[in-house]
Amino acid sequence: MKPLLLSMRPRQWTKNLLVFAGLIFSGRFTDGESVNLALLAFAAFCLVSSAGYLLNDVLDRDSDREHPEKRHRPVASGALSPSTAMIAAAVLLAAGVAVGAAANTVALLALGAYAANQAFYVLAGRAIAIVDVFVIAIGFLIRAVAGAAVLGVFISPWLLLCTLMLALFLGFSKRRHELALQSNSRSSLRGYSISVTDQFIGITAACTVLSYSLYAVQSETAAEHPLLYLTIPFPLFGVFRYLQLVHTEGDGGNPDATLLTDPWIAGTVVAWIAVSLLVMSDVLGSGG
Structure with a gap:
């Protein structure tokens, strides 16, 4: 079992x-x-x-x-x-x-x-x-x-773009980890190199933060909940922390495990969810 x-x-x-x-x-x-x-x-x-x-x-x-x-x-x-x-x-x-x-x-x-x-x-x-x-x-x-x-319900194109970029960021980080291990178990790795995955990671990391920031300040949801911008620091910190793990500790091979085991990543996600719920329920106020 x-x-x-x-x-x-x-x-x-x-x-x-x-x-x-x-x-x-x-x-x-x-x-x-x-x-x-x-x-x-x-x-x-x-x-x-x-x-x-x-x-x-x-x-x-x-x-x-x-x-x-x-x-x-x-x-x-x-x-x-x-x-x-x-x-x-x-x-x-x-x-x-x-x-x-x-x-x-x-x-x-x-x-x-x-x-x-x-x-x-x-x-x-x-x-x-x-x-x-x-x-x-x-x-x-x-x-x-x-x-x-x-x-x-409607979902903002900015949030969808952020989802796409975050998934690409995590995916290319995983490919980089596999390259570092010099693994031959995945045929697609022949089309990658450390240098090119680093470029992909940098581009998608920036796009992840930018698209979420635009969602938090320019979407219909942001218009209804003006304090949504308060959630921006959390994905920004989370991306920075993940980049740190990828480049200084050789992590990135298992994003799911990192989410559950790295206290900084896990804490950031919990805090982001908590603040998002407070903003969406207007507990923090609706002024802006």
Whole structure:
């Protein structure tokens, strides 16, 4: 049971927290029905994404054995058989669809788009440099759009751009980490170098902060909640801290683990969420 749970990668469910962006920034986090819909969408994405991870591990089991870290994955190490992993993936996918259907039709459509994106990544996209990271980033966009669409609320293009840039930033940081390990387990790495990934990281880091700042001062949400600009320092600090970890401590290979284990990153995320909720509920006032 433990090998199966590890292969489901519950730590990576943190990525699915993006579905709550629409709930938070629409100010509907006090509405019970909206919260329930967001929770159902979150659960559905967790189930479907875990199915994708299992499929990925089965297909990658041979190359993973050559990776200094991935060789410990249950399927690669032999702790979980490929047949068991595939059966579990099918069950998780079916469960995810059922949970999505319990939300609404929009959730099902979003899950379908996400599953198609994941399938493209596993079957083709991951082998092509730059395309591999963009496909992953599109998965993040789908989560953010789904969270808003399920509730029937508008999501700012600036927030979507920020989501895309943040996902690219994290993705290229991960590729840099893999290059530093001199890993040969990913074919797309042949199209990267440390110097080019550093340029990609710098560009996407700047765009992440800029797009969020524009969202916090120029979006419709900012017009309704003028103090939203108070949340800008948190993503700025978070990006700086992550860059520090990537360039001084050789981190960046596992963004999900960093979010949960680095006290500065974790604290920044918690503080950002807290201040965002206060601003969106107008507890801090509406003057400006």
